[in-house]
Amino acid sequence: MRSRRDKRCAPSTSPGFAMIDVTVENFESEVIAASMQTPVLVDFWAPWCGPCKSLGPVLEKAEVDYEGRFKLVKIDSDQQQELASAFGIRSIPTCVLMKNGQPVDGFMGAQSEGQVKEFLDKHVPAADESLADAEEALAQDAPVEDDDAESVLERFQHAVVTDPANDDARYDYVKLLLQLGREDDAKVAFAPVIAKAETSRKLSALKSWMAALDFVALHASGPDAMAQFDEKIAANKRDFEARFGRARLLLSQQRWTDAMDELLDILMRDRTWNDDAARKLYIAILELIEPPKVKVADGQIPPEDPTVATYRRRLSSVILS
Secondary structure, eight states, X not given: OOOTTSTTTSOTTOTTOOOEEOOTTTHIIIIIIGGGTSOEEEEEEOTTOHHHHXXXXXXXXXXXXXXXXXXXXXXXTTTOHHHHHHTTOOSSSEEEEXXXXXXXXXXXXXXXXXXXXXXXXXXXXXXXXXXXXXXHHHTSSSOOXXXXXXXXXXXXXXXHXXXXXXXXXXXXXXXXXXXXXXXXXXHHHHGGGGGGGGTOHHHHHHHHHHHHHHHHHHHSOSTTHHHHHXXXXXXXXXOHHXXXXXXXXXXXXXXXXXXXXXXXXXXHHOTTHHHHHHHHHHHHHHHHHOOOOOOOOTTOXXXXXXXXXXXXXXXXXXXXX
């Protein structure tokens, strides 16, 4: 069996996956550390092994089909006898599944595609489960817990890497980076689609969020910034620049509804102020806080998030009044 670096055996349908040849030197990082985030399937093989040659393409196809829900690595048992001995390998091919730094299951001998998938399905998250859980976390007003953040980010990042044209995946990835305060990383991830922000409501919303963060960094980063805005507004309720700045500061703090309340105060007094700036930012926030649609039976309409529904009605009543 040859590694995926040998193009003669690499499946032509393997976008984004690079076979890892594990040695003693990189075992800790490529297997132990990696398995703390994603299940790692370790394939012990040798170049002379006939069954290895039939199993290899099956494993590589499974890695592609499972779209990053597990990681496949190979260990040449002849060249890495120390590792083979540590795992008690007595025949090849032998596959060992690692999770959280520990071996949890395995199998020996050549297997069919169906047998390999049956084995993986016992240990690997379902196709939609990981992204669905991540999207649900994003739907909450509270930030993602630190313990979950890295694994969620990894899922989103993998979705972007494997399909750079998937703007929905990129939106989720950039949005989570912003939620976690990783603004520089978010800007790098957003750069390839910045030109699409004019035609995509989701991407435009991210751009508005980042613009608010830039504004705060330049003009409202001090501890008394909110008090200064409040003082200006108290002196002049039509100081729309101060109100808009206050709304951006609230947005930067992820105080979504407070920011929209401030923007409504502008709209009630001047619906088209500054080329509709208040309305546009309000709509961007609605886009940012809207949770993923719940799956319903055919012909049924998914329920609308109550906060989004309320603030949509409030915007309509102001605009149409």
